[in-house]
Every structure is written in structure tokens, then in C-alpha cells.
Amino acid sequence: MIRVNLDVMLAKRHLSSGELAERLGITPANLSILKTNKGKAIRFSTLDALCRILECQPADILEYIPDAEESEAV
Amino acid sequence: MKTKLLPRITEVMLYLLAAFVLFCAVTLYIPGSGWDQIISQYCEADANPVALRVFLTVAAAFALWILFELLLVMRTVFSDPFVERNVRAFVRMGIAAEVAGAMFAVRCIAYFTPMTAVCAIVMLLTGLFALVLAGVFRRAVAFKRENDLTI
Numbered sequence: 001m002i003r004v005n006l007d008v009m010l011a012k013r014h015l016s017s018g019e020l021a022e023r024l025g026i027t028p029a030n031l032s033i034l035k036t037n038k039g040k041a042i043r044f045s046t047l048d049a050l051c052r053i054l055e056c057q058p059a060d061i062l063e064y065i066p067d068a069e070e071s072e073a074v
Numbered sequence: 075m076k077t078k079l080l081p082r083i084t085e086v087m088l089y090l091l092a093a094f095v096l097f098c099a100v101t102l103y104i105p106g107s108g109w110d111q112i113i114s115q116y117c118e119a120d121a122n123p124v125a126l127r128v129f130l131t132v133a134a135a136f137a138l139w140i141l142f143e144l145l146l147v148m149r150t151v152f153s154d155p156f157v158e159r160n161v162r163a164f165v166r167m168g169i170a171a172e173v174a175g176a177m178f179a180v181r182c183i184a185y186f187t188p189m190t191a192v193c194a195i196v197m198l199l200t201g202l203f204a205l206v207l208a209g210v211f212r213r214a215v216a217f218k219r220e221n222d223l224t225i
Contacts, residue, residue: 041223042224042225
């Protein structure tokens with residue numbers, strides 16, 4: 001699965017969720033979906049804006065975690 | 075304006091149709107409403123006019139059920155029609171139409187008239203149409219949910 005580590009980056013940049021949502025141009029509810037890993041997909045435009053605002057790389061925000069079944073199979 | 079006009083007209087037509095079906099169903103049991111003459115003419119070879127009256131009442135109930143479900147679907151057109159409730163509504167409409175169609179088909183076997191056969195075919199086709207539409211709506215709901223969760 002892909003985990004979104006937005007909380008970590010927000011803490012590093014001393015930004016609140018509300019402020020980030022406003023600067024991204026999305027609703028706090030949608031940002032919450034993203035933060036809680038409930039989102040199905042993320043648009044490149046959103047990722048681009050996130051990286052620009054948080055001054056980071058996509059890898060700083062997104063993390064791949066192998067599923068338990070997959071890692072057992074390997 | 076134009077996008078809202080058509081659903082509004084459809085809604086009004088559905089209300090009028092429901093009122094007409096309800097009127098027919100109620101007057102079916104009012105003596106001297108004219109139905110006695112129609113049934114006696116229609117049933118000259120039919121053994122049981124009471125059975126026809128019951129049959130018409132049940133058919134009217136199914137028609138009202140379908141119209142009621144359609145009205146509920148129409149009300150969501152302005153807000154968000156792609157919801158699970160509408161999928162279930164189309165499934166219910168499909169089942170109701172198929173059952174009504176089957177009733178007409180059985181009646182065709184018992185007492186054939188061309189109009190009964192036409193009604194049976196129309197109802198069966200309507201049922202299939204509603205069931206196909208339910209499938210399409212189910213996919214649309216899934217797509218919408220995925221789109222809603224794309225940030």
C-alpha cells in the first residue's frame with residue numbers, strides 16, 4: 001500500500017492542515033481523506049502543488065509499504 | 075434553465091400518470107363509474123370478471139410502485155443521481171415490471187387479446203430496461219465514489 005506522510009511534512013514546515021488546504025485549493029475534508037490514507041488516488045496537479053508548497057519531493061510525502069500477504073509470498 | 079426544464083416536465087408527467095392510475099384503480103370499485111360496462115364488454119368470452127378486476131388492481135399497484143420509485147429517482151436528478159439508493163430503486167422497478175409482465179403473459183395464455191400481449195411485451199421490456207439501467211447506475215456509483223476519493 002501507499003502511505004501518505006503528510007503529517008510529518010506539515011510538522012517539519014510548521015504548517016497547519018487548514019492552511020495547507022487553503023493554499024492547495026482543496027477542502028479540509030478532502031485533505032483529511034488524503035492524510036488518513038482513505039483516498040483512492042492523487043492527481044499529479046495536487047502532488048505538484050503539495051511538493052511546491054511543502055518544498056519537498058514526492059518521496060517525502062508518499063511511502064510504499066508492502067502488504068502483509070505480499071511480503072509473506074516473497 | 076433548459077437542463078432543469080426537462081426533469082421538471084418529466085416529474086409533472088409522472089405525477090399526472092400516477093394520479094390517472096390511482097383514479098382508475100379507485101373507480102374500478104365504484105358502481106356506475108363505467109368500468110362495469112367496459113369489463114362486461116371486454117369479458118364477453120372471459121369466464122370471471124371478478125378475476126379481471128383483481129388483475130387490473132394488482133397491475134395498477136405495480137404501475138404505482140414503479141411510478142413512485144421513478145419519482146424518487148427524479149428528485150435526485152438535480153442533486154446527485156448516482157447513489158446506491160437509485161440502483162436499488164431501478165432493481166425494484168425492474169422486478170415490479172417483470173412480475174407485471176409475467177402476469178400479463180399468464181393472462182395471455184388464459185384469455186388472449188392482442189392488447190394484453192402488447193402490454194406483456196411492453197412490461198417485460200420495461201423490466202429488462204430498468205434492470206440494465208440498474209447495472210449502469212451501479213457502475214456509475216462505483217466510478218463516482220472513486221472520483222470523489224481522488225484528491
